[in-house]
Amino acid sequence: MDSNMKNSINDFKSLExxxxxMYRLLDDMKDETKL
Known part of the structure; x- marks a missing residue:
């Protein structure tokens, strides 16, 4: 695997x-509004 491909895979993973x-934070906020 060349380094460019490795880099883009790493970028993708960090984006993910x-x-x-973000989704976890949004869920937390939803829970708080229920209270």
Missing amino acids: NESNT
Whole structure:
């Protein structure tokens, strides 16, 4: 695997992580509004 491909895969993974975190934060906010 060449380094360019590795880099783009890493970028994708970190993007995925960020969006997962966002969703978790949104869920937390939803829970708080229920209270």
